Structure formats: C-alpha cells, structure tokens
Amino acid sequence: MAGTVALVLWAQTLGLAGAQTTQLLVQPPWTPPVLWDRVTLTCQGSGTAAATTWHKDGQRWRLQGPDRFVVTESGTYQCDRPSTGLSPPVNVSNAWLVLQVPARALLEGDTVTLRCRGWQNKPVTSVSFYREEKQLQLFRDGTELSLSPLRLHHSGRYRCRGWVYSEVSGGWIEPESAPVTVTVHVPVANATISPGALAQPVRAGDPVTLRCSVQVGSAPVTFTWLRNGNEVARGPLLELGDVHVGHSGTYQCVATNQLGQDGHRVFRALSPELALTVTPRAHWDTVSPAVAAGVGGSLLFLVLLLGVIVGWHRWHRLAARKPQDRSPQPLSLSVPPRVSPGPAPPRHPQVTNAQLPGPYEGQQDPGATYESVM
Numbered sequence: 001m002a003g004t005v006a007l008v009l010w011a012q013t014l015g016l017a018g019a020q021t022t023q024l025l026v027q028p029p030w031t032p033p034v035l036w037d038r039v040t041l042t043c044q045g046s047g048t049a050a051a052t053t054w055h056k057d058g059q060r061w062r063l064q065g066p067d068r069f070v071v072t073e074s075g076t077y078q079c080d081r082p083s084t085g086l087s088p089p090v091n092v093s094n095a096w097l098v099l100q101v102p103a104r105a106l107l108e109g110d111t112v113t114l115r116c117r118g119w120q121n122k123p124v125t126s127v128s129f130y131r132e133e134k135q136l137q138l139f140r141d142g143t144e145l146s147l148s149p150l151r152l153h154h155s156g157r158y159r160c161r162g163w164v165y166s167e168v169s170g171g172w173i174e175p176e177s178a179p180v181t182v183t184v185h186v187p188v189a190n191a192t193i194s195p196g197a198l199a200q201p202v203r204a205g206d207p208v209t210l211r212c213s214v215q216v217g218s219a220p221v222t223f224t225w226l227r228n229g230n231e232v233a234r235g236p237l238l239e240l241g242d243v244h245v246g247h248s249g250t251y252q253c254v255a256t257n258q259l260g261q262d263g264h265r266v267f268r269a270l271s272p273e274l275a276l277t278v279t280p281r282a283h284w285d286t287v288s289p290a291v292a293a294g295v296g297g298s299l300l301f302l303v304l305l306l307g308v309i310v311g312w313h314r315w316h317r318l319a320a321r322k323p324q325d326r327s328p329q330p331l332s333l334s335v336p337p338r339v340s341p342g343p344a345p346p347r348h349p350q351v352t353n354a355q356l357p358g359p360y361e362g363q364q365d366p367g368a369t370y371e372s373v374m
Contacts, residue, residue, distance in 0.1 A: 021045070024079050024087040029103040031180065035074045035094040036120050042068040045081030053080040095119065099129075099160040099177040105259035108186050111148035116160035116177065127162035147182075155184045187267035188217030191255040193274050201277040202243060208276070210238040212253035214269055224254045248278045 022045035026033050033039040043052045049067035053060065055078040071077070074094035080086045096119045106112055118124040129136045129145045137145060143162070147154050157179040163172045194211050202208060212223045213236065225233040227249045232238075240247050255269045 022079060022081045022084040022087040024077065024090050026090055026103050030100040031103040032091045032093045032098065032100065032178075033071075033103075034098050034100070034117065035071065035092055039071040039092055040068060041071060041077055041079070041090065043079035043081065043087065045079075045084040045087070047081050047083050051082055054078070055080065055086070093178070095178065096164055096166070096173065096175040097124070097160065097162060097177045099158060099180050101158070101180050101182055105185050105265045106150055106183060107259070107265075108150055108152065108184055110150045111146065112150055112154075112182070114145045114147070114158060114160075114180075114182075116143045116145075116162055118162070118164040122164050122166075124162040124164050127160055130159050130161070132156050150184050152184050152186070155182055157181055185218040185257075185259040186216050187259070188214045188221055188255045188257045188269040190215035191253055191269040191271040193251065193253055193271050196272075196274070198274070198276060201279040204244050204278055204280050205242050208240040208243050208247070210240075210251065210253075210274070212236050212238070212255065212271060214255045217255060217257050217267075217269070218259060219257070221255055221257045224256070226252045226254065243276075243278050245278050245280060248276055250275050 022043065025042040025044060027040040027042070028037055030037075043049075043054075044067075045052075052065055052067045054062040054065055054069075056073075057075050061077075067079075071092050074092050076089045076091045078087050078089050098117050098119075100115050100117060102112060114129065116124060116127045116129070124143050125141065127139045127143050129139075145158075145160075158181075159177045159179045161174065161176045163174050165171070166173045191212060191214050194213065198208070210225075212225070214221060223234065223236045224231055225235075225238045238251070238253075251274045253271045255271075257267055259265045259267065
C-alpha cells in the first residue's frame with residue numbers, strides 16, 4: 001500500500017512531464033470525424049491558448065488564433081504550440097461512406113464498436129466489413145461491427161462497403177469507405193529490476209549496472225529510476241559505475257506508456273524495491289589485481305633466490321674441506337712375521353695345553369701346533 005501511495009504522489013508531481021506533445025482533441029470523439037456532426041477541435045499543449053497556430057491541408061491557416069473552434073469545412077487539420085510543436089493530423093471527412101472507430105486508446109480487453117455511416121446520415125444497407133482486404137461479415141440491415149474482447153490480432157486496417165441512397169443521382173450507389181486503422185494497446189505491467197539480487201554488501205569500487213524491463217506494454221515505454229523515492233535517472237539502464245558509500249539506498253524503477261492522442265490514458269508500473277548497501281574496502285582490498293599479482297610474483301622470486309643462496313653456500317663449504325678429510329683411508333694389510341719356536345709359556349692353572357696332530361699322519365710341523373683354550 002505504501003508503494004502505491006508513493007507512486008501516486010510521484011505521478012502527481014511529474015504530471016505528464018516527459019510525455020508532453022501537442023495534441024488535437026476531437027468532439028464528438030470519433031475517428032475520422034465527419035463534417036455533418038458539427039465537429040469541435042481543441043489544441044492541447046504547453047504555453048498560452050493565444051499562442052496556438054492552426055494549419056489546414058499542410059498550410060498555415062490561422063495565426064495566433066484561439067485553442068479551439070468548430071469545423072465548417074472538410075480537410076486535414078493540425079495545431080502548433082511554440083514549446084511542444086505540431087500536433088498529429090486530424091482529417092474531417094465529408095465522404096459518401098465513412099467507417100468510424102472511437103477516438104481513444106483501444107486497450108486489450110476492451111469492447112469496441114466500428115460503425116459505417118452514410119453521408120448526412122443517409123440510410124445504408126447491405127454493409128460489408130473488411131480487415132486487410134479480407135471480408136469479415138455482411139449485414140443486410142446492420143451498420144456496426146463489434147470487436148469484443150479486443151486482442152492484439154484485431155489490430156489492422158478496416159473499411160466498409162454498402163449501398164447509400166443518393167438524391168443527386170436519384171438512386172442507390174455503392175461507395176467504399178476510406179480505410180481506418182485500429183491499434184490495440186497494452187498498458188505496462190510487471191516492472192522488474194535485474195539483477196534482482198546483489199552481493200550483500202557491495203564493496204566500494206565495484207561496478208553496478210541495473211536494468212528495468214516490463215513483462216507487457218505497448219511502445220513507446222519510458223523508464224524512470226528512483227532512489228529513496230527521488231528521481232535520479234531516466235532510461236532502461238542505470239549505470240552506477242564504480243559505486244561508493246553514497247550510492248547506498250533503496251532503488252525502484254517506474255515504467256510508463258501513454259496511450260492514445262488525448263494524453264489522459266497514462267499507465268505506470270512500479271517495480272519491487274531493491275536495497276543496495278555499499279561498504280568501504282579494507283586497505284588491502286584497495287590494491288588493484290595487477291599490483292597484487294606483482295607483489296606475489298616478487299615474493300616468490302625472493303623465496304627462490306634465498307633457496308639458491310643457501311644451497312650454493314652449503315656446496316661451497318663442502319668444496320672447501322681438506323682433501324684428506326674427503327678421501328677414504330687406504331686399507332693396510334700386515335702379515336705378522338713367522339715366530340720361531342721358543343720356550344713354552346708358563347702354564348696357567350685354568351689352561352690345558354694339548355698337542356694336535358697335523359694334516360699328515362706321522363709328520364709334524366712345529367708351526368702347526370694349535371692351542372685350545374678351555
């Protein structure tokens with residue numbers, strides 16, 4: 001409810017700003033108007049009524065005239081206001097047969113009646129209605145075609161054909177109307193902001209771009225951005241760039257389409273709120289990725305360099321040792337000299353001496369004596 005009230009107040013503040021063009025209103029409200037209906041044309045636009053300039057059939061017709069008048073001649077009319085320019089043309093017809101459509105925005109779902117009329121309200125019989133040169137229906141007595149409910153496929157060019165009694169010729173003639181365009185409009189609805197969810201919180205310096213879109217809505221559709229209820233930008237994209245803390249707030253977009261030439265059928269759709277919270281970056285976060293990568297590469301290089309230095313130092317210490325410290329000692333083999341037999345050692349009370357025979361029976365080598373220690 002609060003969002004609806006805010007939208008109404010915002011719309012009242014803006015009025016029709018951003019959609020201001022000069023419009024030519026017709027009374028009675030039918031397109032095309034016919035001369036025998038006593039048509040009144042009213043010029044709407046910014047500035048004073050006395051500043052209105054009228055054009056007829058592409059030429060200036062009245063300079064600095066009033067903002068309204070009653071038409072007395074058929075033709076194509078326009079009006080001009082200094083600030084909002086030239087209005088779309090309105091053709092006042094005086095033909096034998098005219099097909100009319102209501103002079104308002106025709107919305108999807110409406111009921112619309114097209115009527116086929118004879119000159120000066122003369123009777124018309126055997127009326128056929130056509131859409132894009134394809135016959136839709138034939139009425140023996142009727143002169144109206146109802147389109148209900150209106151759908152987008154009903155858009156197109158329509159005309160009618162029928163028999164009209166002509167007093168000039170003293171008989172019935174079968175004229176055909178000029179084509180009239182039926183345009184079915186769709187009001188804007190379901191405005192949304194994408195992305196619908198942002199990383200919370202967003203850090204200062206992050207790029208943020210928001211897009212507003214509608215699910216349905218006839219062109220042209222305009223977009224307005226609000227932050228905390230105040231207008232901050234227009235257009236479907238809101239590019240905040242590198243955000244800072246001042247961008248924090250509640251964002252909404254308003255989609256608008258103005259349908260019809262009367263300027264009063266304006267439709268707006270308000271998106272859901274999107275909260276944006278921006279937090280300052282820490283000192284290390286402010287370092288750019290390129291700088292951070294450079295610092296990391298430098299640290300890795302220093303670690304590798306230190307490892308090379310330590311390895312080279314240890315190798316140099318090993319290389320500086322004395323040769324004898326590094327070479328293996330030679331193996332020394334000494335054969336004890338042969339000892340001639342001498343006097344027998346004194347016997348120990350715990351040692352038993354025994355003389356064993358040599359490998360040859362009956363031969364004994366004095367050196368082949370073994371002692372067995374018991």
